[in-house]
Amino acid sequence: MPNDTSASPLRDLADARGFYVGAAVSARPLREDAAYRDLLAREFNMLTCENALKFGPLRPTPDQFAFDNADAIVAFAEAQGMAVRGHTLVWHSQMPEWLEEGVLGYDSSIDLIRSHIQTVTKRYRGRIGVWDVVNEAFEDNGRWRDTFYLRKFGPDYIKMAFHWAHEGDPNAKLFYNDYNADGLNAKSKAIYRMVKRLLGEGVPIHGVGLQVHLLLGHVPSTRAIAANVKRFNRLGLEVHITEMDVRVKTPVSESDLREQAGVYGDIIRICLRAKNCPALVVWGVTDRYSWVPDVFAGYGAPLLFDEQGREKPAAAALRANLQP
Numbered sequence: 001m002p003n004d005t006s007a008s009p010l011r012d013l014a015d016a017r018g019f020y021v022g023a024a025v026s027a028r029p030l031r032e033d034a035a036y037r038d039l040l041a042r043e044f045n046m047l048t049c050e051n052a053l054k055f056g057p058l059r060p061t062p063d064q065f066a067f068d069n070a071d072a073i074v075a076f077a078e079a080q081g082m083a084v085r086g087h088t089l090v091w092h093s094q095m096p097e098w099l100e101e102g103v104l105g106y107d108s109s110i111d112l113i114r115s116h117i118q119t120v121t122k123r124y125r126g127r128i129g130v131w132d133v134v135n136e137a138f139e140d141n142g143r144w145r146d147t148f149y150l151r152k153f154g155p156d157y158i159k160m161a162f163h164w165a166h167e168g169d170p171n172a173k174l175f176y177n178d179y180n181a182d183g184l185n186a187k188s189k190a191i192y193r194m195v196k197r198l199l200g201e202g203v204p205i206h207g208v209g210l211q212v213h214l215l216l217g218h219v220p221s222t223r224a225i226a227a228n229v230k231r232f233n234r235l236g237l238e239v240h241i242t243e244m245d246v247r248v249k250t251p252v253s254e255s256d257l258r259e260q261a262g263v264y265g266d267i268i269r270i271c272l273r274a275k276n277c278p279a280l281v282v283w284g285v286t287d288r289y290s291w292v293p294d295v296f297a298g299y300g301a302p303l304l305f306d307e308q309g310r311e312k313p314a315a316a317a318l319r320a321n322l323q324p
């Protein structure tokens with residue numbers, strides 16, 4: 001059969017339909033693990049830096065930028081013809097300690113954050129096409145999250161960050177990104193209201209990232225997720241699935257893996273059927289380096305490939321849905 005695509009790499013199937021299947025990438029395994037590199041290059045046509053572009057890792061001291069890891073990841077993406085999502089410019093976590101615990105006043109903080117955002121976005125102009133400008137600004141109940149940024153500047157920090165990122169790279173697509181906002185709930189409603197307001201005010205925002213960190217057995221209804229994607233699309237915004245994983249209680253059974261595959265299949269179908277949801281990024285390449293077991297004891301195996309890099313039913317589910 002000349003056109004048998006049943007075993008094609010995900011990226012080939014995705015390329016053929018103008019879709020992106022991405023993975024979050026860590027600098028260390030990228031450097032040290034050849035099997036990780038091979039799998040990444042074979043299966044994915046997009047990547048996100050899992051940690052390397054965050055404020056803290058990038059700025060060990062006020063006068064120093066540590067671009068080595070991010071540069072290495074972006075260079076790998078370019079060599080392999082993969083698109084890059086930049087993650088993330090403004091986030092309450094992984095902040096530099098010297099900034100969070102420092103005593104800078106309003107004006108100096110503004111200067112520092114503006115120049116940080118502009119330096120980073122300018123450096124990767126034309127190479128990082130999409131930025132998660134602001135990450136996780138809301139609590140699950142829809143209130144503003146109490147962060148360094150909110151305390152210092154009030155909610156206006158959000159529009160300031162988008163303007164500064166736009167000045168740094170006028171061609172990059174700029175996203176707001178959050179978790180537990182996949183279906184219809186207080187948080188996704190707060191995000192909807194915010195992005196609508198920002199658009200009305202002429203703020204350069206182009207998309208919303210739904211992280212889709214899920215726990216097997218507690219997945220929001222596909223109908224609610226599809227409706228959520230649709231309402232953002234109706235505002236003219238692009239939606240990306242930015243950090244998908246589906247954690248499972250360990251040890252995992254065959255039936256867990258089948259159920260997990262069903263969830264991956266549901267989510268990619270929502271995107272493929274939506275008006276404008278062209279990317280699904282999973283939060284890691286293999287289960288081996290996933291953040292999940294470090295944070296949720298007794299849970300793991302959330303990704304498409306297992307600890308040995310072998311394909312799981314979840315990868316097959318994406319492949320099946322990407323078939324021409």
Ligand code: G3I
Pocket residue numbers: 050051093094135179211243291
């Ligand atoms: O690199 C340092 C190392 O030098 C140090 O010795 C070691 C000791 O703790 O820590 C290492 O840093 C860790 C880093 O991951 C790299 O491995 C941090 O402690 C650890 O907190 C950090 O976790 C990351 C987490 O964000 C930070 O909150 C995870 O890898 C990363 O997957 C996770 O990603 C987030 C997204 O950015 C936003 N959405 C949720 C998602 C999952 O939490």
